[in-house]
Amino acid sequence: MDAIMEDAHWLGIEWEKVLYSSDFFDLLYEWAIRLVKKGKAYVDDQSPEEVSRTRGDWNHPGIESPWRNRSVEENLDLLERMKNGEFPDGSRTLRAKIDMAHGNMNMRDPIMYRIIHEPPHHRTGKKWCIYPMYDWAQGQNDAMHGVTHSLCSIEYEDHRILYEWYLDALELEHKPRQIEFARLNLNYTVMSKRKLRRLVEEGHVNGWNDPRMPTLRGMRRRGYTAEAIRNFVARVGVSKTINARAGVMVDFSLLEACVRDDLNLHSLRKMAVLKPLKVVIDNYPAGMVEEFDVLNNPEDLDAGTRKVPFSRVIYIEQDDFREEPPPKYFRLAPGREVRLRNAYFIQCNSVVKDENGAVVELHCTYDPATRGGDSPDGRKVKATLHWVSAEHAIPAEVRNYDRLFNNPDPEASGDFIADLNPNSLEVLEGCLVEPSLKDAQPGDRFQFERLGYYCVDIDSTGGRLIFNRTVPLKDEWAKVEKKG
């Protein structure tokens, strides 16, 4: 309960007061007595099995209970004794007297109260031995509290007739109205509590707040903002369309677009190298350190600037160098010149390989005239790379998250566990981030330039930095490369 309120609050929902239906059990009980007195409810002595068996099915009417026509006095007496705990669990129920042949199963003398002695209710303790069914509590609570529009999802549509029957039978002056809307499903994930619980209990994810979980706590830990989620919901809209799982199936990419929209405007830019490749700038003086003033957020100049150190040995992303560049690859390659973001143009002259032939180090030269990132002679480069200074960078762990399932609709498949994406979590150790990130706190959000949006994970402790990828930046090159 506290967790729900905390999540709601995080989302930006405010409330004046919180009401518990258990605080109104007395009034509800009085109303039940009113129905008994009107001959609209009766105590049934049938066992759960008998009630189930005599309900009939879609094609056959149910059978009326032998206890259906007891006198009002007897019903009142029995109900009172049920309440007082004189009977064991399951021995009796209070049922509304409606129509055992009704086409809508909800109307076949629905149970209003059943007997439950254990475990005690979390708010009322042992005061009550009978508890109302959902249908018998919902509309009555709405009426008690002056609710005008009671919103719910469309699987309750065939409960509305019962909702209204109770209200009409009680003849209250205020009658609330139930209105149903479609549920919102996301593709490439599961939303049902049962399935989410299985993911947690079987260890497919690391708890309810695993950043891959479509729970509010999961999304929050992943770095999604409340603003982005609210905007997403607003952009999806509200309808009664039913395409899947009693609702609509929304593209995950729309959620991601909303997250990017928000983060693009508000997050500070940083440089981080996830898979480092050492680069030695041969003509840069050893021991020299320059500090460049770098914009914190080009979308928001008020965010100011910061200092980023540069030196002779730096690291760039392994993906940003190809010994044999494919067509349309603009980044670094032997003999090619690119820009180091906010710093200098560099040209690659030679490559150092290990015994396996893997590239482990690059030797480059820089052009001092391009300081700050522009060439006075007007020559252009086709790529700009992010980098960190070897001497100044600080180590970090980065967790890249991808969609949890490979199947757009895992709930529709027989075994949704089989549709899990084995690569939904990629843990990268040995990442290097710029020194200004030293004091980043859990929950802080940044854009790692050219990579994506990241936030500091709650697992970060005592100077050990761990970043979660919230959502990657759009990647044109990945698309080009994929197409071949």
Place this chain on the structure above:
RNA sequence: UGGGGGUUCGUCUAAUGGCAGGACAGCAGACUCUGGAUCUGUUUGUGGAGGUUCGAAUCCUUCACCCCCAGCCA
């Protein structure tokens, strides 16, 4: 073989008798010190068949398909 709902681009959603529009995704291009952002262009849709009407996504008839319901769960 019952009851309750639903069907507009790939997805979500507008248009309630008067030009089928927007967003995301896709594609193409421009621009760019993030192959980011931004901008421009563009493909794709009223489930089917009849009917009413000058005119139908919208009204009528009919067919098809999809979702939910047989807890003393909510």
